[in-house]
Amino acid sequence: MIIFIALLPFFAEAQQFDLPKSKDSEKLRFELVNNLIVLPIEVNGSKLNFLLDSGVSQPILFNISDLDSLQINNVSEITIRGVGHGEPIKALSSKNNTFRLNNITNLDQRLYVVMDKSINLSPMVGMTIHGIMGYELFRDFVVDINYSRKVIKFFRPETYKYRKDRTAQTLPLEINKKKAFLEGNVHLNNLEDFPVTLLVDTGSSDSIWLFEDDQISVPEKNYEVFLGKGLNGEVYGKRTKIDGLDIGSFSIKNAKAAFPDKKSFSSLTSLGSRNGSLGGEVLKRFNVVFDYSRGKVIFKKNKYFERPFQYNLSGLDLQHNGMRYIAESIADSRGVVRNEEKSFGDVQLLFESQAKLSLVPEIVISAIRTGSPAHEAGLREGDVVLAVNGKRIHRYKLQQVMNMLNDKEGKRIKLLVGRYNSDLLFTFVLKNVLK
Incomplete structure (x- = not known):
């Protein structure tokens, strides 16, 4: 994160x-x-x-x-x-x-x-x-982010025209100290439609963060976890889910949420009325138009809206750790067939197996949640991930490998890793501890 x-x-x-x-x-x-x-x-x-x-x-x-x-x-x-x-x-x-x-x-x-x-x-x-x-x-343009098409448009504020769209909703956006804040409602514990002020944070890959206070508390089902990295170091907190999050008339059920520990925000002298942050895992469920000049934001649901939230079911965090060489087998065909009539009968193709060295990204386990399936299976920080369920991972992007390791609850994972020049195979079953 x-x-x-x-x-x-x-x-x-x-x-x-x-x-x-x-x-x-x-x-x-x-x-x-x-x-x-x-x-x-x-x-x-x-x-x-x-x-x-x-x-x-x-x-x-x-x-x-x-x-x-x-x-x-x-x-x-x-x-x-x-x-x-x-x-x-x-x-x-x-x-x-x-x-x-x-x-x-x-x-x-x-x-x-x-x-x-x-x-x-x-x-x-x-x-x-x-x-x-x-x-x-965001200050100088009206910024139209189409998450579903992965296209962003920048418009001159003075010439931008709002379109009528019954499926979209325009909400007020407060700009304070170069940051944007949005009002919403959360449903958790015994709180229904509890109003919150959220920092709109496209730089957070998480869904929603909430700060504990006299009224907002962490739900009983939670687990402690590494949440991300800031300029002054690592941020820890508790991962959980809330019953719902309302943005205007849009309602997101069973939203993933996190409660960062207070020490992580000690450098922020005053949070004011802010109750938390709204990150990319929620924002990407909409196509969003930010208009700082008029203090407005437009939300329109897209193809990601109904997708379930991605939980870390394995307990593993991964990261790139430079490059490494691997040996791959290639087939080299040898043989020439000549025929003046340009027609062929039976042809035997001879293949000679060769090895090719390829330089590929190295993906390692950077953290393991205590008590998670991966932790109980015996995996360790620093293990080099080689294959997931028989698939060699060097052709996949980091996020694709993370998705393989957190596919769905109850799935059995066979993880091949490298440790001290040995290849080790571990097996575990994905589990959602928040249920």
């Missing part, structure tokens, strides 16, 4: 993002990875991958050590605080940078560079992620 809420020093607004005068909108395709939106953005001529994160106020780079070159301008040192257990971290502040998203440009963008190599989202996401950004794009 990914969560980034950064507290940055206040600076005056830089130049805005804009389109050529001849255009009123720009359309881009994005990758949807583990409920997160990944956009290609050029920074001073270098092509980078950014998470679109409405919970972050200004762009942050944190994975640039492997880049051939990246120029950043007018640099000074600052301190950043954020979510997680740990101390504030040092970063570089840079201004007068050029950002481009196709025809969208900003010639005077401020950004921050975190030099700590331990802050790296790429292993958890399963693809190279160089940074996060959000507020400036």
Whole structure:
């Protein structure tokens, strides 16, 4: 899970993002990875991958050590605080940078560079992620996110026209301190239609987070778990589910929820009226239009709306851990047939088996939930995942492997792993502990 809420020093607004005068909108395709939106953005001529994160106020780079070159301008040192257990971290502040998203440009963008190599989202996401950004794009455009088609459109606010659509609903959106907040209702324990104020956080791959207080408490059925990583370290809490979540007239039943521990948010001096966060696993069930300039948001159900929430039934967390070589067998046909009449009778094909070395991503177990099926089977952190139910996993993306390991309750999993130069086979049955 990914969560980034950064507290940055206040600076005056830089130049805005804009389109050529001849255009009123720009359309881009994005990758949807583990409920997160990944956009290609050029920074001073270098092509980078950014998470679109409405919970972050200004762009942050944190994975640039492997880049051939990246120029950043007018640099000074600052301190950043954020979510997680740990101390504030040092970063570089840079201004007068050029950002481009196709025809969208900003010639005077401020950004921050975190030099700590331990802050790296790429292993958890399963693809190279160089940074996060959000507020400036939402501020300067009406942002139309079509999760089902994986297309995002940016419109000039002054020319954007609202369409009549009976299946969509327009709701008020409060913009406060460069963040967007939405009112909703939750159903849990003995609370029915309990009103909550939620941070809209496209940079969280989770569904909904709730903060404990005098009225909101964790349901009895829960388990302790690693929830994600923030700028100041890891975030832990309790995983559970709630009876329902209402967004306007849309009702989501049996929603997955998490309650982060209070220490993780100790760096946030005041949560105000905020009760939690709304993340990508809920947002992707809609096509969403954000209009910060008018304080509005439009929700329209899409093909993901009725899909069940994805639970970690195995108890395993995975991440990429560099690359490794594997030997693959290939068949090399030998033999030539000649026939002047261009017709063939019986032909014998001779094959010679050969081995080819291939460089593939290495996927390892990064965490195991205590008491989970995988933990009881004897799996360990650091085990290299080789195959799931007979399928060699090197041709699959990280999220696809996670889906294999959490397919459905009651399914038997045969997991082949590498440990200390030995291949070991473990078997366990997937279980939902919240039932």
